[in-house]
Amino acid sequence: MHTHTLKALSDLLQKKAISATELAQLYLKRIEKSTLNSFLHVDPSITLAQAKQADEKIARNQATPLTGIPIAHKDIFVTQGLRSTAGSNMLANYTSPFDATVVERLQQQGMVTLGKTNCDEFAMGSGNENSAFGATQNPWDTNAIPGGSSGGSAAAVAAYLTPAATGTDTGGSIRQPAAFCGITGIKPTYGRVSRFGMIAYASSLDQGGPMAHTAEDCALLLNAMAGFDPKDSTSLTPEQCPPEDFTRHLNNSIKGLRIGIPQQYFEKGIAPDVLDAVHAALKQYEALGATLIDISLPKTELSIPVYYIIAPAEASSNLSRFDGVRYGHRATGYQDLTGMYKKTRSEGFGAEVQRRILVGAYVLCHGYYDAYYLQAQKIRRLITQDFQSAFQQCDVIMGPVAPTVAWNIGDKTDDPVANYLADIFTLSTNLAGLPGMSIPCGFGQGSINSKRPVGLQLIGNYFSEAKLLGIAHQYQQSTQWHSASPERI
Amino acid sequence: MSLTQQDVERIAHLARIKIDPAHTEKYLHQLNAIFALAEKMQVIDTKDVLPLSHPVSAHLDSLSLRLREDKITESNQRQAIQSQAPATQDGLYLVPKVIE
Numbered sequence: 001m002h003t004h005t006l007k008a009l010s011d012l013l014q015k016k017a018i019s020a021t022e023l024a025q026l027y028l029k030r031i032e033k034s035t036l037n038s039f040l041h042v043d044p045s046i047t048l049a050q051a052k053q054a055d056e057k058i059a060r061n062q063a064t065p066l067t068g069i070p071i072a073h074k075d076i077f078v079t080q081g082l083r084s085t086a087g088s089n090m091l092a093n094y095t096s097p098f099d100a101t102v103v104e105r106l107q108q109q110g111m112v113t114l115g116k117t118n119c120d121e122f123a124m125g126s127g128n129e130n131s132a133f134g135a136t137q138n139p140w141d142t143n144a145i146p147g148g149s150s151g152g153s154a155a156a157v158a159a160y161l162t163p164a165a166t167g168t169d170t171g172g173s174i175r176q177p178a179a180f181c182g183i184t185g186i187k188p189t190y191g192r193v194s195r196f197g198m199i200a201y202a203s204s205l206d207q208g209g210p211m212a213h214t215a216e217d218c219a220l221l222l223n224a225m226a227g228f229d230p231k232d233s234t235s236l237t238p239e240q241c242p243p244e245d246f247t248r249h250l251n252n253s254i255k256g257l258r259i260g261i262p263q264q265y266f267e268k269g270i271a272p273d274v275l276d277a278v279h280a281a282l283k284q285y286e287a288l289g290a291t292l293i294d295i296s297l298p299k300t301e302l303s304i305p306v307y308y309i310i311a312p313a314e315a316s317s318n319l320s321r322f323d324g325v326r327y328g329h330r331a332t333g334y335q336d337l338t339g340m341y342k343k344t345r346s347e348g349f350g351a352e353v354q355r356r357i358l359v360g361a362y363v364l365c366h367g368y369y370d371a372y373y374l375q376a377q378k379i380r381r382l383i384t385q386d387f388q389s390a391f392q393q394c395d396v397i398m399g400p401v402a403p404t405v406a407w408n409i410g411d412k413t414d415d416p417v418a419n420y421l422a423d424i425f426t427l428s429t430n431l432a433g434l435p436g437m438s439i440p441c442g443f444g445q446g447s448i449n450s451k452r453p454v455g456l457q458l459i460g461n462y463f464s465e466a467k468l469l470g471i472a473h474q475y476q477q478s479t480q481w482h483s484a485s486p487e488r489i
Numbered sequence: 490m491s492l493t494q495q496d497v498e499r500i501a502h503l504a505r506i507k508i509d510p511a512h513t514e515k516y517l518h519q520l521n522a523i524f525a526l527a528e529k530m531q532v533i534d535t536k537d538v539l540p541l542s543h544p545v546s547a548h549l550d551s552l553s554l555r556l557r558e559d560k561i562t563e564s565n566q567r568q569a570i571q572s573q574a575p576a577t578q579d580g581l582y583l584v585p586k587v588i589e
Binding site for chain 2: 094096097190205230304316324325326327329330335339340341345349354359363365372377379381382384431433
């Protein structure tokens with residue numbers, strides 16, 4: 001039962017073959033027994049109360065496709081009732097007086113919250129090792145990271161602790177953990193999904209999105225998550241972005257699809273086993289009728305410094321609100337206000353967050369602003385233009401999500417730059433605001449890597465999520481990677 | 490360009506963060522590694538390029554900050570909001586003395 005997709009569970013619920021309460025109890029039991037550290041906060045009384053309401057809705061025949069389906073929320077989304085920590089000591093005991101719009105919308109559909117998932121602190125990280133509450137293990141190989149920053153959500157879905165979860169993606173934080181955990185995730189076009197109640201890291205890059213086993217599941221979730229929110233100043237209005245059904249292209253044929261293969265995504269530094277898995281996936285697309293077209297995204301490597309200047313700059317501004325005054329941690333033993341700020345922030349923030357705040361503050365300083373921040377913003381425009389040139393020649397861009405499979409917990413903990421370099425294929429998508437997906441396409445090779453999943457990345461032009469989901473769905477109709485299960489799960 | 494310990498201390502002060510002296514050298518080394526990465530941006534000629542700060546503006550013209558009607562839409566939720574505050578009194582947030 002627990003290995004069913006969201007769609008399959010939805011059918012069972014609507015046929016009344018199972019109740020929302022039974023489903024909730026099933027997953028709660030699995031979560032209780034799990035040692036992956038993927039969940040941070042669970043409250044069965046909240047879950048079961050929601051399940052009861054969902055069952056009542058189903059009984060009154062007022063169910064939607066998502067009613068009664070369990071969901072887990074990345075701890076970046078604020079929730080009433082359950083704590084929201086953003087993976088940080090700064091918010092270790094914070095309970096929000098309001099729900100994030102994403103949470104509210106899924107709850108309105110009758111989804112049942114199982115709990116909050118672990119994540120890198122303030123979404124800053126690529127391995128879930130930067131959580132103040134301990135690393136999360138990859139269910140495929142507990143020595144491995146699940147990826148980050150939505151590592152808890154990815155691990156929970158992969159381990160069948162929940163059929164679906166929400167994540168956020170600022171530089172790859174949905175796509176990369178989805179790839180490392182062998183599940184499906186999509187980061188929508190910037191502005192699609194409301195950021196209200198999504199604790200901010202880098203406001204011009206952050207986007208929330210669904211993580212589940214299949215493209216179809218993600219499409220159903222995106223239907224509920226996406227849409228204009230007046231409370232998010234960067235949310236696209238219905239005039240700018242008309243509401244749509246993201247499932248409508250699922251059954252579109254792949255025949256004639258032009259797939260752009262960026263030269264820079266297949267060059268030196270990429271592990272041969274990742275290349276093999278991705279090439280096999282591309283061959284499968286050719287068999288389905290697609291044509292591969294060579295394209296170039298020349299600033300791919302430059303996206304790393306551009307992102308790691310812009311994101312920290314925005315983070316330094318966003319995180320200045322954590323000062324111990326209105327919410328969150330407040331230190332003791334200070335002499336004055338400045339002392340309170342400093343001690344509070346030093347105690348509340350972990351090392352990676354402090355590093356990024358310092359980098360961000362520095363590049364925004366007079367004298368350095370032009371050379372660093374402004375230069376990065378200009379290259380950001382060039383990167384965006386490169387994608388537009390590419391989309392003149394192809395309908396979708398494909399390549400690896402990451403240069404390797406998941407690495408071991410602890411391998412790159414003390415080396416920030418090593419972590420940053422591994423983000424090379426996902427960062428540009430956020431800089432340009434484009435939609436991007438990861439779908440499972442195989443595993444690594446060798447005694448260790450053969451247990452660790454590989455993800456195929458799909459990047460589309462603005463507003464092409466329905467197309468991307470369809471392109472992914474067709475692959476999943478003719479392959480089995482998305483149905484594979486970790487051992488002992 | 491390479492940061493010195495003084496630079497780190499100055500920025501930390503501006504960002505209101507107190508760096509643990511035991512970790513200053515490691516931080517300095519890590520920050521310099523990040524800035525070494527940033528140097529790669531200098532080779533690109535961006536003389537006539539406008540900065541892109543809002544990704545939507547790259548593909549949607551005339552993007553401007555939305556305004557709303559000047560009507561009261563929110564209710565007083567001070568109690569709920571202040572329930573999370575470290576120290577309050579009479580509906581005010583308590584902080585160390587700011588003005589001498």
